[in-house]
Amino acid sequence: MLLRVTDRGLWCEPAQLYIDPWAPVDRAVITHAHSDHLRFGCGQYLVAAPGTALARTRLGAHGDRVQSVAYGEPVTVHGVRISLHPAGHILGSAQIRVEHRGEVWVVSGDYKTDPDPTCTPWEPVRCHTFITECTFGLPIYRWPSTAQVFDEINAWWRANAAEGRASLLYGYSLGKAQRLLAGLDPSIGPILTHGAVETMTGLYRDAGITMPETTYATVDQRDPAWSRAIVIAPPSVDGGTWVRRFGPSAAAFASGWMLVRGARRRRGVDRGFTLSDHVDWPQLLAAIDATGAQRVLPTHGFTGPVVRWLREHGLEADALATRYEGERDDAAVDETEAGS
C-alpha cells in the first residue's frame, strides 16, 4: 500500500511522510489550512503556494516550518513523486498526488466543484486509487446553484436593511467567510466582519483575491449605519455578547447542512443558506468518475453508503478510517472545527 492509516495519520512509507497527520510527525504534506487537517508540532510542512500565508498564520510560532510548491509542480522524495493540485475547497487547498513505481494515488482533502472566485477551481487528477472525502455522501445532498443561493442571501440582507435590522451571517472564518464576502452585493449596505474573519480576509487580499470593502466591527466604532449592515462572523458568536452591539438583527447560517430541515431547526437561526465547500452527491460521483480510479477509499463522511454504491457500480471500494471531522452534522460550529 502506497498510503495507509497509522495512529498518526495517512502514512506514505516509501516517501517517509504523512498527509494531514493528526499527531506531530517529521514531514507533513497538507491539503489545506483548516484545523482538522493542519495540526501543530510537525517538523516540516509542505503546502500549495497560494495557501502559504494561511498555513503560516495558523501555525503561529511554527510558521517558519512551512514550505510551499506551486500547483502541479512535482517534488521527489525518496523516489516518490509528489504534486499538489487544486481542490477548490478554500484558498490554497490541494489534492495530493503521490506516484511511486508507476502507481498513482490521489488524496482529495476537502474539495468542491461548485464555482468559488476565492480559490483555484478543482481539477480532476487521473489515478489508480482515489482517497476521497464524502462529508455529504448521500443523495439527499444536492446543492442549489451558487448564483441562486447568493441571490437569496442578498435578498435577505436587502429585506433586513429595509426594516432597519442588521444581518448576521455566520460561516466558518476561513474559506466560507471569504466566499460569502465575494458573493455579496456591496450596494445594499456596509459589510462588517468579526476579527477572526477580518484576519483571514486580509490574507486573501494579500494573495490577490478580490474582496469587497469590509469594516472590522469593534465596539468603539458603533455606527447608526450598522442597522443596514451585513455582519460576517463565525457561528460561535451567535447569542453571545459580541453580536449585541448590532442592535436589532436577524441571523443566518451558511453551510451545506442547512439543506436539511432538522439541521436548520436545531441551529436556531432565522435562516439557513445551503452553501457548501464540499461536493454534493452527484458532484462526488462525477469527481470519482473523472479520476478514472479503479479503487476508491472514501473517508470522513457517509462512507458506508458511498462504499456500497461504488461496489454496486463495479469499483473496488473500502472505507478509510481517518480522524478528520467530516461526519459531524454540526461542523463549523466552533472556530476549532472544520469548515462545511
Added chain:
Amino acid sequence: MKAFAMLYEAIDASTSTQAKVAALTQYFAEAPPADSAWAVAFLTGRRPKRLVRAPDLRTWAAAAADIPDWLFEDSYAQAGDLAETITLLVPRGKTIAEASLSAWVEDRLLPLATMDADAQRVALLEAWQQLDGTARFVFNKLLTGAFRVGVSQGLVVRALAAASDVHADIIAHRLMGAWEPTGEWFEQLVRGDTADADWSRPYPFFLAHPLEAPVESLGDVQEWQVEWKWDGIRAQIVKRRDRVLLWSRGEELLTGRFPEVEQACALLPDGTVLDGELLAWRDGTPMPFTALQRRLNRKQVGRALVAQVPVHFVAYDCLEHAGNDLRTQPLHERRSEMQRLVAALPTGAPVSVSPRIEATSWTEVSEARDLSRQQAAEGLMLKRANSAYGVGRRGNDWRKWKVSPLTVDAVLIYAQAGHGRRAGLHTDYTFAVWNGDTLVPFAKAYSGLTDAEIREVDRFVRANTRETYGPVRTVEPTLVFELAFEGIQESARHKSGLAVRFPRITRWRRDKVARDADSLESVRALLRAQQAHEQRGDA
C-alpha cells in the same frame, strides 16, 4: 400553494410567537377565502389521513430518484423525515405549477384517496414534477398525514382575530364543532357581526406568582387559603344558554374532548362559570399528567379511552353565578357559592371542589407542602382569603409554592439519534447508576440540555462508541448528568427494579466522573424516604 409554503417556512423558521402571528395574519389578510379555509383546517390539526401507503411512497420516490431502496433508507435515516427525504431525493421538475392551495388540495391531493396504486403513482410523479422546495415538502407532509407546524390553535385564532378585527374568543367559538373548509365557511368565520358568539366567552384567567421569599413573609396564616397545586390543565367551565363550553388557560376551546365532565356540568344552572383544573383521575386520586396528555391529544375521544383515563374537574373558584360576575367579591364568598353549586350535582359526578388545607401556622403549611408528591400535586397554592379574581399575573394575592424535584447523578451509557429537529444527532439517552461495580440502566431522558450541550454530547457519543446495535450506540461510561424526576416506584419491568416518573436532565455534572455517580442503593434510599413520607401522611 406557494403562499402557503412561504407561510409554513415563516412559522417553521421562527421561534417568536409574534413573528408567527404576524406571518399568519398576513396570510389570512391576503389569501383567497378558499385557501384560508384550508390553511385554518391544516394549521388546527384537521389534516387529511394518510392518503398513500408509506411503502409505496418510498418505492416510487426511490425509483424517481433512480437509487436503490437501501440508499433511500440510508438517506431517510439521515434526514429523519419521510416527506423531506422524498422532497430532497426526487429530482427537481421543470414545470412548476402556480395553482392555489385549495386547487392543490381539492383537485390533486384528496382525489388520491380513491385511486388505485398505479393511478396514485402517476399522479404523484406528476405532482412532484410541478412542485419544488417547501411546496413539495408541504404537499408530501399532507400526503403522509404528518403535516404539523409549530402553531397552536390559539395562535391561529389570534391571527384570524387580527386579520378580521373580530375578538379571538368569538373566532375560537366559531371554530368549534363540525365544519367544512370552504370559502363560504371562512367568510362566516371572520364576519364582523358577533351576536352569534358573544355569550360564549370565558373570563381572563387569574394567575399566581411563584413564592420566592420565606413563606412567613406572607403574614398571618389565617388570612390565606391553602390548596394543592394540581398538575393538570387549568380550565374554565362556562355554562350559558344551556350549553357547556370548556376553555383552557391558553384560551383554547376544549369542548368535546372531555365528555364526562361536560355532561356533568350541563346540570349546572345557566349563567355559571367555574375555574379549576382538569385531571386524569382514578379512585379519587389524580393519575400522572402523561395520562391526561393521552386525552388532550385527541380531538375525538372514544369510549375505551374515557374508561382508561377518566377525567375529573377540580374546581378552584366561581367567577359567575346566575349570570352575575362575582370576580370582585372576596375569595371565601366565591368559594361558598362554588361549594353550593358543586354539592348540587349528582353523586359520582366527575366534579369536586379543590380541598382547602387547614393550617394554623406556616410550619404546618410547610409540612403539608412536603406531602405534595404523595397527593400527586406539584406543591401548594396560597391565596389571600379576601382576594378578588384578578386578570393575568397581577398583584401578589395568589402565590404558587412548588416542591423541588428528586435528583440523582447518573452516567450516560446508551445514545440513539433523535427525529425531526434532532435528526442525525444523538439526543435520546439512557442513564445508569452503580450496582456494586456494574452500571445498571436506570432511566431514559430526552430533554433538558441546551442545543450547544446536545452537540457536544453528540460529538462525545460519536467519538466514544463502543458498540452499535441498530440505531443504539453503547458509549464509554464517562459523562455524568443530574436527572430530576417526580417520583420513584418499584418496577419488575426495569432492570434496576425501579421506575421513575418524568425524568429529565437538569444539569451536566462536568465536575463528576463516572465513579462519582449515584448507586442503586442511594436511589432506593430516596424511594424509602418517599414511602416513609407517604405512610406518615396516611397516619
